[in-house]
Amino acid sequence: MPRYKITIEYDGTNYSGWQRQEKDPSIQEEIEKAAVNFLHHEITLTGAGRTDAGVHALGQVASFDTDKEFTNFALCSAFNAWLKPQPIVVIDAQKVDDDFSARFSAIERSYIYKILNRKFRPALMENRCWHVPQELDVDAMRDSAQIFLGKHDFTSFRAAACQAKSPIRTLDEFTITKENDMILFHLRAKSFLHHQVRNLVGTLKLVGEHTWTKQDVQNALDAKDRKAAGPTAPACGLYFEKVLY
């Protein structure tokens, strides 16, 4: 039975997140519902990452099985015809081997977090960034971000609901750039804990506003206690960027 891998861009604002829920509409459910219209059978998507409510994706990846054969273009087009006009678009599709899993075959995931750092609220980026009115010290945040690079116990930065067996993760990139008023956090790792990116950004924001020092950040990591770290940054600033296999 052919297995396909699809890459999806979405605006997470009006969804309960990636994963199918009892009640509220999820991205996974909308794509699975779209598929039934042209596959004429139900599918279950395996996603590369479970994005939370309000989190966006530039390149979420999911895999599924079907007994139908498609060209890559035809499969994307069929999904998009049925997903329209929702802000969920299948931007790529590929036939993959039987043992491929969008979740378990991933060797690297990357996220971008966007902070609009100016006095007044966004007009064009509403629901697409975290608006922080007080000026943030980007150099100080960049310096403290170095603490998180490499292999660490990220217990202080994982959600209480996190289902991962181990709190150990290896962060391969944590760079911070600025484009006009927008501060961009770029993170790469094989995998992330639940809320890890948002908790790291929420903690670095304390450094950016000079509430915390680099030593405070080190202490938070060392404490291995969620209560020792900073607050969770809002979902709307987070983008699941891409997955490597």
Added chain:
Amino acid sequence: MPRYKITIEYDGTNYSGWQRQEKDPSIQEEIEKAAVNFLHHEITLTGAGRTDAGVHALGQVASFDTDKEFTNFALCSAFNAWLKPQPIVVIDAQKVDDDFSARFSAIERSYIYKILNRKFRPALMENRCWHVPQELDVDAMRDSAQIFLGKHDFTSFRAAACQAKSPIRTLDEFTITKENDMILFHLRAKSFLHHQVRNLVGTLKLVGEHTWTKQDVQNALDAKDRKAAGPTAPACGLYFEKVLY
């Protein structure tokens, strides 16, 4: 009587454009209406440029007179309190000299035009870009764009409704960059004709898809006839970026 200059960011999608209209809501009207609430008198805004329906602004500028005195921060905050939740935000305010005009004192205006160049429609940039599915040759467009640099008679690229006395304009910059799937056109001039940016981009798109050669572009410019040039690119891809004084 104090004169103020305000800088405005807006999402033009649901407005009839900058300029006040008989019927449909315009950006100018919404800001003038907001002002009455805290100035307690009517104002008339002079805008740096008249953006069309659906065109966005990162830094439109307008000037107006009032007998009240404000700090820059207080004036922005007052406007934004009354403009909320509309996607129109006053991001800067400054007291200026009596002879300042947002329109006539401008020495340079800049625009950005965004084309999303990929097979499938945008999820995150809907209404914020022109979606062109066929692959465009950026180098060819960049080469042809050189034709428009400097002082020219832009009759072939002005709207029939254009009210400017002269079709002569001097284009100081026309650069084209690419960021992932997004092609960005950057244009700078003292002033632009009505639809000039959109007509230039619509014409270069013909070059990008290899329908037109560089010579065809030169012929269109030389013809001094709107019918000789390419179609008008959609409003949703255009951003009024900033104004220098």
